[in-house]
Amino acid sequence: MLDFLKEEGVDPAVIRGIADFRAEHPVPQGMADRVPAPRYRYYGREVWNQAATVLLCGENLLLAGPKATGKNVLAENLAQAFGRPCWNVSFHINMDASYLIGSDTFNGEKVVFSPGPVCQCARYGGFGVLDEINMAKNEALAVLHATLDYRRTIDVPGYDLIRVDEATRFIGTMNYGYAGTRELNEALVSRFAVLDLPLISEEDMDKLLRHHFPQISPRFAGQFVQLFYDLNKKADSAEISARAVDLRGLLDALRLIQRGLDAARALDLCITNKTFDPYEQTLIRDVIAARIPKNLDRAKVFPG
Amino acid sequence: MLQRQYSPEQRRALNLIWAAAGRYDLDPPFMAFAPDGQPDFYFNCVVGLTAKWLDLPKLEAFFASYGGSPRREMFDELVWLGLENCVYEKELPQRPILAALRRQYAETFFAGQKTMSRQQWMAKNNRVFEQQEARWAPLAGRRPPLLTPRARELAKALALPGSLDTQGVIAALQGMLQTFFLFSGEEPDRGPRALHLKGLAAALLTKLVPTEVRHTDQLVLRRSAQLREVNARPAGKALLAHHLSTRQAESDRAYIETCFGRCLYSDHDLAMLEQELCTGNHRTCHLWITRGEPSPDRPSDGESARLARDAALQRQRNLEYYAQNSQLYASSIRRLSEQLAEALRSYSQPQPVRTRAGRLNSRRAWRAPCLGDPAIFWRQTEDVQPDLSVDVLLDASASRLNSQETIAAQGYILAESLRSCGVKLQIFAFRSLRGYTVLQLLKGYRDPGCRSVFDYFAAGWNRDGLALRAAARLADSGCAHKLLLILTDASPNDSQKIPPSGGIPVGRDYGDEAAVADTSAEVKALRRQGFRVGAIFFGLDRDVPALKTIYGREFVRIRKIDQLAGAVGSLLQRQLREMD
Numbered sequence: 064m065l066d067f068l069k070e071e072g073v074d075p076a077v078i079r080g081i082a083d084f085r086a087e088h089p090v091p092q093g094m095a096d097r098v099p100a101p102r103y104r105y106y107g108r109e110v111w112n113q114a115a116t117v118l119l120c121g122e123n124l125l126l127a128g129p130k131a132t133g134k135n136v137l138a139e140n141l142a143q144a145f146g147r148p149c150w151n152v153s154f155h156i157n158m159d160a161s162y163l164i165g166s167d168t169f170n171g172e173k174v175v176f177s178p179g180p181v182c183q184c185a186r187y188g189g190f191g192v193l194d195e196i197n198m199a200k201n202e203a204l205a206v207l208h209a210t211l212d213y214r215r216t217i218d219v220p221g222y223d224l225i226r227v228d229e230a231t232r233f234i235g236t237m238n239y240g241y242a243g244t245r246e247l248n249e250a251l252v253s254r255f256a257v258l259d260l261p262l263i264s265e266e267d268m269d270k271l272l273r274h275h276f277p278q279i280s281p282r283f284a285g286q287f288v289q290l291f292y293d294l295n296k297k298a299d300s301a302e303i304s305a306r307a308v309d310l311r312g313l314l315d316a317l318r319l320i321q322r323g324l325d326a327a328r329a330l331d332l333c334i335t336n337k338t339f340d341p342y343e344q345t346l347i348r349d350v351i352a353a354r355i356p357k358n359l360d361r362a363k364v365f366p367g
Numbered sequence: 368m369l370q371r372q373y374s375p376e377q378r379r380a381l382n383l384i385w386a387a388a389g390r391y392d393l394d395p396p397f398m399a400f401a402p403d404g405q406p407d408f409y410f411n412c413v414v415g416l417t418a419k420w421l422d423l424p425k426l427e428a429f430f431a432s433y434g435g436s437p438r439r440e441m442f443d444e445l446v447w448l449g450l451e452n453c454v455y456e457k458e459l460p461q462r463p464i465l466a467a468l469r470r471q472y473a474e475t476f477f478a479g480q481k482t483m484s485r486q487q488w489m490a491k492n493n494r495v496f497e498q499q500e501a502r503w504a505p506l507a508g509r510r511p512p513l514l515t516p517r518a519r520e521l522a523k524a525l526a527l528p529g530s531l532d533t534q535g536v537i538a539a540l541q542g543m544l545q546t547f548f549l550f551s552g553e554e555p556d557r558g559p560r561a562l563h564l565k566g567l568a569a570a571l572l573t574k575l576v577p578t579e580v581r582h583t584d585q586l587v588l589r590r591s592a593q594l595r596e597v598n599a600r601p602a603g604k605a606l607l608a609h610h611l612s613t614r615q616a617e618s619d620r621a622y623i624e625t626c627f628g629r630c631l632y633s634d635h636d637l638a639m640l641e642q643e644l645c646t647g648n649h650r651t652c653h654l655w656i657t658r659g660e661p662s663p664d665r666p667s668d669g670e671s672a673r674l675a676r677d678a679a680l681q682r683q684r685n686l687e688y689y690a691q692n693s694q695l696y697a698s699s700i701r702r703l704s705e706q707l708a709e710a711l712r713s714y715s716q717p718q719p720v721r722t723r724a725g726r727l728n729s730r731r732a733w734r735a736p737c738l739g740d741p742a743i744f745w746r747q748t749e750d751v752q753p754d755l756s757v758d759v760l761l762d763a764s765a766s767r768l769n770s771q772e773t774i775a776a777q778g779y780i781l782a783e784s785l786r787s788c789g790v791k792l793q794i795f796a797f798r799s800l801r802g803y804t805v806l807q808l809l810k811g812y813r814d815p816g817c818r819s820v821f822d823y824f825a826a827g828w829n830r831d832g833l834a835l836r837a838a839a840r841l842a843d844s845g846c847a848h849k850l851l852l853i854l855t856d857a858s859p860n861d862s863q864k865i866p867p868s869g870g871i872p873v874g875r876d877y878g879d880e881a882a883v884a885d886t887s888a889e890v891k892a893l894r895r896q897g898f899r900v901g902a903i904f905f906g907l908d909r910d911v912p913a914l915k916t917i918y919g920r921e922f923v924r925i926r927k928i929d930q931l932a933g934a935v936g937s938l939l940q941r942q943l944r945e946m947d
Contacts, residue, residue, distance in 0.1 A: 161725060168724040169735050177724060282463060293386050300391035302382055304702060342698040346382050353386060353412055356464055
């Protein structure tokens with residue numbers, strides 16, 4: 064991973080910092096499986112520099128940005144780069160303190176405390192990814208205040224006071240203004256450094272495609288990149304929903320083409336059909352047809 | 368093939384153009400359609416690419432230079448043939464698929480000829496057709512047509528190279544028109560002829576042709592087909608100063624009842640309601656709450672029968688308009704429902720359920736050791752009923768005459784979307800006439816369907832302050848959270864003056880600053896009562912300051928009336944996000 068950061072041109076001082084952090088905080092025993100091995104790399108030198116610096120300084124990080132900006136990919140990449148076990152908590156509206164910290168359960172003999180992901184993360188010095196943090200009600204998040212600020216403690220009523228390990232960091236992700244989200248309150252936001260993630264750049268997306276599909280024809284790689292931006296613009300203008308702006312879907316479609324499916328069918332499966340509205344599907348197919356020939360097959364996309 | 372008017376498939380054509388241009392703020396001068404009415408894929412891309420590569424305003428000025436010529440359509444076809452070649456060459460390196468799309472277009476061009484009728488052949492301009500044939504034949508793998516030397520030169524002149532910039536393109540096209548058609552750009556613009564009539568002839572023609580209706584205290588329902596495109600312009604409030612009101616209480620009431628149907632309240636209840644609401648600036652006003660059902664007490668005279676016919680006709684137009692675009696609207700309903708359902712899920716009420724882990728339920732703890740029942744804990748789960756009601760007030764004053772069908776369709780989209788999310792919704796249309804502020808209930812909280820929204824029609828004035836006050840009073844949903852949303856032009860106006868009050872000894876017109884101040888005070892009062900009041904603004908730039916004075920920042924501005932439902936959706940989401 065550190066080699067990848069070097070290739071990306073990340074500041075050498077930051078890379079050194081990460082290496083030192085790893086040496087200082089080895090992976091706890093039995094936790095190696097929890098260190099993520101992400102399928103996708105996050106491309107973006109500036110973002111890497113900023114995010115890694117925040118974590119090296121012991122701060123928590125809030126990644127904000129619209130769909131397909133790679134918030135979760137970056138969070139996993141960071142956990143891997145820092146060599147930390149990772150707990151991923153998907154937030155929802157009925158999230159409450161017990162879901163995060165832990166709750167009582169009956170072990171056959173007595174009622175015992177079953178620790179939640181935040182507790183585990185604090186104990187083992189992990190990276191806690193608080194996914195879509197603004198989906199939860201602010202009251203439910205108040206329990207995290209002491210964990211996230213200088214006190215670095217979790218007080219479980221009726222049980223011990225848990226000290227947060229020195230290597231623990233929390234990375235929140237949020238899509239501001241997304242349907243069903245709420246305003247994060249000031250108290251919570253002040254406990255994070257907020258990093259606005261941009262949409263992946265054309266250059267970085269091209270790198271991503273070539274990394275995953277080394278045999279892809281440069282000409283068609285460019286067209287698939289442009290297709291993603293065309294769809295994104297259309298969704299930004301509210302002509303279609305954001306469902307079709309799916310970077311993962313685009314990569315999946317390429318995988319299907321590599322397996323032998325023609326482009327029209329692959330893109331239908333992985334992009335167009337993700338919206339269920341026939342009219343919207345027509346608009347999406349129009350965008351695709353203006354970039355990708357219908358009968359495009361494996362031999363043309365992957366000439367190698 | 369190319370036309371200046373929008374077709375029912377315009378949105379798809381526009382999307383093709385926008386996608387090719389890479390920008391969505393574009394109002395293209397042309398859209399391309401195949402003879403079957405479907406958007407032409409390739410040529411819409413060409414229009415979009417023209418906007419991408421060339422300076423569109425300059426080109427539009429060029430199009431306008433021959434806009435008055437009787438040969439305009441032929442010039443359009445030839446100019447676009449020239450532009451096609453130019454932008455094709457410019458874009459091809461970035462979009463290799465263009466070559467295939469162009470070839471496909473050429474093949475379709477010749478395939479279409481086989482199915483053309485004799486009338487279609489006769490309608491074709493030979494000079495254009497031979498140029499099109501010359502362009503597309505080699506691409507479709509056919510032998511090029513035999514051309515005269517002159518026509519060959521024209522074909523060459525139309526193959527504009529991709530290296531030209533806008534100035535170069537325009538110069539080349541002007542040269543082509545000059546050389547081959549002797550068009551110097553000085554043909555007079557033959558605009559629509561205007562005829563001014565007075566007296567009997569004017570009266571007769573007013574009966575026969577569509578007319579624009581302005582605010583008066585006489586209810587008239589007519590519309591002007593030509594005004595559809597300029598529906599952003601309120602249909603004039605100039606008559607305010609000249610308005611003469613001579614009314615008598617009983618005849619006014621009878622007039623209102625015959626026009627709008629019987630009141631939902633008994634005389635006694637209505638009097639009580641007026642006593643409660645028609646105070647302050649509105650103390651000389653009256654209210655009329657109706658569903659538009661004809662009154663059995665009032666015999667139908669000639670005028671009311673005509674009005675009933677006109678209202679029914681408007682309903683018919685609303686329904687037909689919706690039916691024409693039903694596919695697009697069904698899609699809007701689905702999308703809006705989805706967004707709202709997601710947003711509303713945040714406000715569902717939690718319900719405790721028994722589980723095997725969670726918070727210990729001490730009352731059930733005994734069951735674990737005695738019965739071996741591990742479900743002695745409870746967790747919160749969700750109940751999907753949102754404790755929220757929405758009241759929508761649609762401005763139905765005469766300023767909306769030009770967009771009645773669209774407003775009805777948008778109201779229906781909104782009503783259907785909210786209904787599918789289980790939100791209690793009430794929709795009123797409001798207008799004022801002869802001192803009466805009439806609230807027409809288009810959809811009540813308990814109405815099972817939403818089709819009555821198509822009863823919407825526009826007429827009269829708008830006394831926003833009183834309408835808001837009355838709608839809030841009628842918002843008896845029993846929900847904890849109440850949203851009151853209003854479609855407005857932020858320009859309240861009524862013929863009924865504001866009566867003299869302690870500070871101001873003379874009566875004032877209900878318009879401009881006085882009306883804005885009154886509406887603003889009303890909105891503040893409603894917010895103090897716990898209502899969340901938001902506005903969807905569809906009006907002129909000059910009224911934006913008034914809008915901000917009245918509604919603060921709680922408004923969404925729409926530029927086209929067909930954005931209404933989406934705007935209400937986003938306003939609703941914004942209000943929900945800030946609600947605890």
